Amino acid sequence: MNGSGTVDLGTDSEYSGRVQYHCDNNICTLRITDLRKSDSAEYKFRFITNQPGGRYTGLPGVTLLVTGLQVLVSITHPTMYPTWRELKCQSSCRLPDHPSYVWYKNGQKIPTVTSSSYSGYFYSADSYSCAVKGHEDSPSPSVCVFGQSCNRVTYTDRSICAFKGSSVDISSNYNSHKTIRSKFWFSSERIHQWQSPSQSEDLSEDSQYAGRVQVLETERGRSTLRITDLRESDSAQYRFKFTAGSFEWNSILPGTTLTVTALQVQVTRIKVYQSYTEAELKCHSSCSPDGRLSYVWFRNRTEIPLTEMSIKYQFYSGDIITCALKGHENYSSPSVYAPRPPSVSVSPSGEIVDNSTVTLNCSSDANPAANYTWNKKNGDPDLHPLSKEPQLVFRSIQSSDSGEYNCTAENELGRRTSQYISINVKWNSTVMINIIRLTLVVVMPIPLLLFCLWMRKKKTLSSSTEPNEPTETMELQSVSDHINVSALNSVTAAQTEDTEEQEHLV
Numbered sequence: 001m002n003g004s005g006t007v008d009l010g011t012d013s014e015y016s017g018r019v020q021y022h023c024d025n026n027i028c029t030l031r032i033t034d035l036r037k038s039d040s041a042e043y044k045f046r047f048i049t050n051q052p053g054g055r056y057t058g059l060p061g062v063t064l065l066v067t068g069l070q071v072l073v074s075i076t077h078p079t080m081y082p083t084w085r086e087l088k089c090q091s092s093c094r095l096p097d098h099p100s101y102v103w104y105k106n107g108q109k110i111p112t113v114t115s116s117s118y119s120g121y122f123y124s125a126d127s128y129s130c131a132v133k134g135h136e137d138s139p140s141p142s143v144c145v146f147g148q149s150c151n152r153v154t155y156t157d158r159s160i161c162a163f164k165g166s167s168v169d170i171s172s173n174y175n176s177h178k179t180i181r182s183k184f185w186f187s188s189e190r191i192h193q194w195q196s197p198s199q200s201e202d203l204s205e206d207s208q209y210a211g212r213v214q215v216l217e218t219e220r221g222r223s224t225l226r227i228t229d230l231r232e233s234d235s236a237q238y239r240f241k242f243t244a245g246s247f248e249w250n251s252i253l254p255g256t257t258l259t260v261t262a263l264q265v266q267v268t269r270i271k272v273y274q275s276y277t278e279a280e281l282k283c284h285s286s287c288s289p290d291g292r293l294s295y296v297w298f299r300n301r302t303e304i305p306l307t308e309m310s311i312k313y314q315f316y317s318g319d320i321i322t323c324a325l326k327g328h329e330n331y332s333s334p335s336v337y338a339p340r341p342p343s344v345s346v347s348p349s350g351e352i353v354d355n356s357t358v359t360l361n362c363s364s365d366a367n368p369a370a371n372y373t374w375n376k377k378n379g380d381p382d383l384h385p386l387s388k389e390p391q392l393v394f395r396s397i398q399s400s401d402s403g404e405y406n407c408t409a410e411n412e413l414g415r416r417t418s419q420y421i422s423i424n425v426k427w428n429s430t431v432m433i434n435i436i437r438l439t440l441v442v443v444m445p446i447p448l449l450l451f452c453l454w455m456r457k458k459k460t461l462s463s464s465t466e467p468n469e470p471t472e473t474m475e476l477q478s479v480s481d482h483i484n485v486s487a488l489n490s491v492t493a494a495q496t497e498d499t500e501e502q503e504h505l506v
Helices: 188-193 429-443 445-462 470-505
Strands: 019-024 027-032 041-043 046-048 055-057 062-064 070-075 084-090 101-105 108-110 117-121 127-132 152-155 159-163 168-175 180-187 213-219 222-227 236-244 256-261 264-272 276-284 295-299 302-304 310-316 320-325 343-347 358-363 371-377 383-387 391-394 403-411 414-417 421-423
Touching (some): 152 236, 159 168, 264 320, 276 295, 276 320, 343 403, 358 403, 383 391
Antiparallel strands (some): 041 062, 070 084, 152 168, 168 222, 180 236, 264 276, 276 310, 295 302, 371 403
C-alpha cells in the first residue's frame, strides 16, 4: 500500500497467483482467477508517468460482485399435485446468454436435464444442486425439496490455504433422512494408495496421516477434520461420506480443497555499501494470512528480535537468513544468502591452441540465484565486461584472446568476484616448424649466390689483363648456374614437403 491508500493487486498476498495484467494499444485488462466472495470490491486502474505528480486513476472504478448459484424451490399445484415442485437454478449475477446447466441429485449428475428449471415429483429424502456447464467445480449448495432432513453434505469452505507445519480444520454440515450408521473423511487424491481403490478409505486409518488426524463432532450434524503438522503432500481435496440404512452419500460434488505451502524469503535490495547490503526481507507465502501472525527471523541460525512479516536488515557477506511462523520454528523457509566466492574453470584443460573452442565456466552458490559477469584484465585497473552468462565461450580462440579473466557473481544480497585465471593461446606447432624450414631453404642460398656473382664479376674484370682467363670464367658461370638450380630445387622440395605435411594433418 502506498501513501494514497492504493494497493497494487500484483503484490497483494490475497491475490497471489490469481491475478494477471495484460496491456495492448493502451487497453489494459485485469484477470482474476479462482474468484472468492471476498473479491467483491471496486477495482480501479492507475498509471504513473515520469512527470512530477503524474499519477492518474480512472474514476469511477469497476464494481465486482462475486456470488454463487442458488436452487429455488417453488410449489405450482399444492392441492392437485402435492409432491410436484419446480426447481430453478439462478444467480444474482447476470449469466452468459443461453447457458447450459448441470443438475445433481444426492451429489450424482442427472444427465437428462440441461435447462435452468427442473420440474417433477420429488421425494423428501433427496437433495438437489446445480451448476453452469463448464463450471462444475462451482455448484450451488444442495437443498432439500421438502423440509431439512434430506441426504446432503455442505462444506464450510471450498478452499483453504495453510502453512507447512501448522494445523487446519476442515468442516462440513450433513443431514440424513435415516439414522446414520457410519461416517468418515477421505481424500480422492489418495485413491492410488488405498487397499481397495473402488472404496473410499478413512483418513484416520491412512498411514500418511497417522497421529496427525482428528475428527471432531462439537454439535449434531457438523463434522470437523483436523490435520496437524501439515506437510506439502497434504495438499488435496477432502470430502465427507456417510451411510444411513441402505443409502450411501457418494457425491461427485467438490469438497474442500486444501493447499499447503511453505514460507519463502523475498529479497528487495535497498542500498549497497562497501561492507554490507541493506535489504528488505519479507517472509512470504502464497497463502493469505488469516489474522495477525507472528514471525521468527534467524541470522546464521540465531534468532534475531524481529517478529514482523517484512523487515529491513543489514546483510553482511556470509550471512544466512531464514524465517518461520512463531510456534513452528521447525518449518523455516529455505535459506537466503549472498553469493559465495565464485570458482572458475577452463574446458578443455591443458594446452590451448589457436582456432580451437575454449569455454570458461563460472559457478557460485547463492540464493537467490546469482547473475554472472565476465571481465578481462588488460594490464590496467579497468575491467571490461565480456559476457553476462555463467559460461564464456570462444568458438575459435586466437592468440589475441590470451590474457587474465575473472567473473563476478551477484544477487540482491551482495557481490563476489573470483580470482583471475590466465589463458595462453599458442600456434599449431607442426605448421610453425614447416614455416621455419621453408624460410631456411629459401633465404640461406641467397648470400652464397651473391658471393658467386661477386666472384664472377671480379674474374670478368681481370680477364682484360689475362688472356687465358675465359675458360675459368666459363667454369665459374657453370658453378653459379648450378647453385641457382640447386636453390630452386630446394625451394620446390620444401614447398612439396610442406604441402604433403599439411595434407597429412588434414
